[in-house]
Amino acid sequence: MDNCGASDGSVQKRDVIRVGTRKSQLARIQTDSVVEMLSKRFPTARFEIVAMATTGDKILDTALSKIGEKSLFTKELENALEKNEVDLVVHSLKDLPTSLPPGFTIGAVCKRENPYDAVVFHPKCTVKTLEGLPQKCVIGTSSLRRAAQLKKMFPHLEFRDIRGNLNTRLKKLDDREEFSAIILATAGLRRMGWENRIGQILSPDECMYAVGQGALAVEVRAKDQDILSMVSALQDPQTVLRCIAERAFMKRLEGGCSVPVAVNSVIEDSQLYLTGAVYSLDGSDYLKETMQTSICSPLEDVEGPNDDVQHVGITALGVPRAALDAAEHLGTQLADLLLSQGAREILVVARQLNDSR
Template sequence: MTSVVSTSLRTIRIGSRKSQLALVQTYWVRDQLQKCFPDMKFEVHTMSTQGDKILDVALAKIGDKGLFTKELEVGMLNGEIDFAVHSLKDLPTKLPDGLTLAAITERENPADALVVHEKFKDYQLETLPPGTVVGTSSLRRLAQLRHHFPHLEFKDVRGNLNTRLAKLDAGEYDVLILAVAGLERLGMGDRIHQAIPSEFSLHAVGQGALGIECRADDDDLIAMLKEAIEHSETRDRCLAERAFLRDLEGGCQVPIGVTSTIDGETLTLSGIVASVDGQKLVKDTVSGPAIAAESLGTQLAHSLREQGAQAILNEIFAEIQR
């Protein structure tokens, strides 16, 4: 590949969380950049975020704005690192002044996954018996599954992927709901018992994609990132999803789910807002030019608001603040 970027030789410092999944994702980004720019040097620097340190409290109770990103963002603004690799679903839709979402990678399967204890291997999500204990730390998953399967029991689960799977295998949970993409990136695709259909659980905004955040004035680096790893279709889908979430002012711990597709030049975006107890759920779909991705996200947010989404969100925000 002939580079379109002209830049003096420099060492690029990449910021990452310390979790196994974060490092797998970050080293993948580093390797893509190294292939594209073999004469440059790329170093990985790890940091612990608040979300990595607090493991005994439900995410919704400790606030989610920048829970897994703030320390990395401070590192960029202080000049300690040049860019950070995030699971895009963890990156807030409003970034600190001076930082920008520079590139979005090609999306892996964004679906949620059903992972089961051995004794539940003969069941699918829709056939799980009453009282099955389902582990999830996501209000989005919780609200949707409560709506469709009120006969199941739900229990919060925290910790990294290996910790959660160990708890499942020890019998603390009957099944877990995790992300297909995370399991596949860690070589644990064999643990996916079922990729959950979107009719039961719309995925998180940005799920399955990586978001690369860097200083907004680092033009050379932004150009490098776009050349080496940006995926235009995923970018348009995720920008629509993030605009939808931003307009509703919901973070990753608010029951907001999406799904998106691009067919030719047309982007189709579906979204839901649900109450935590699953009793209320509003859903709609919009379609339009992919080039107007963010406008479509805003349009969908306004449509759901008119159908009662704002009242649902107000109740959730009030409950979280208690």
């Protein structure tokens, strides 16, 4: 999709292109990878990385689901974008709310890394599956989504909150005897070069993933056409269609990190399949359904007057409008199906119980 990016000439109007990122090691690795991809496509452009701490990075003694802030890992970065202190921001897509502040858009969703969850076992643990762990072993996870599904799947285990970035959580696992294992995103472990720590990758039957998990998003000012056009060169059509469907599902459900919502999406033979589920906190009550839609030919480059239309916060230049509409409609339809079956009641109870813990 290089042909739909900005010309080097338009990018060169700027002395330097400033790229905002969180300070964590994983965030820096992810941002470096995006800058490297942009540098290959625009070799005369100069990039400068601006790192900053976000609210989510600073509050480390409270579960994410209890903080109640929708933009935990994005607000400070978006403030810098709004003030023109940076020109674009690199996020993990799963950190971005389904509704962005006015004036912002996701200009690119990069090719997705493995979206599944991984189990990292304590170094002394000889068992390498959750099913094989003895009764009452404690598993660390900061995610209600993971805990709800795994409590249902592995009722013999206990689940406790563990906070911090990847480095911090792995250190807590290794240095203490509290946890037998922790659950982390496979994508983060692979990007950090820690694949050797992955003991088990959980299948969708065991644990479906978070909306947008494994994908990197590049957020820009919606009116900054040069930068929007430039970053669109990184757009991966299949990833963007899957993530639009997932985000539309989440948006219609009004979900977030304070309720257990999970997805799994696949594209095969021009069909987009989306499985979505909502869970009670203990996983005992849940609804899960799969729907599909035709997305025609998502790899075909089609540009037209509607290229700047957003789909759940994403501007996908060069991806056919019909495919984008179909993906968004699929997510909304699937959410409506679950809502008609009682999903709202499950989520309301889950949110109330989480707030009262």
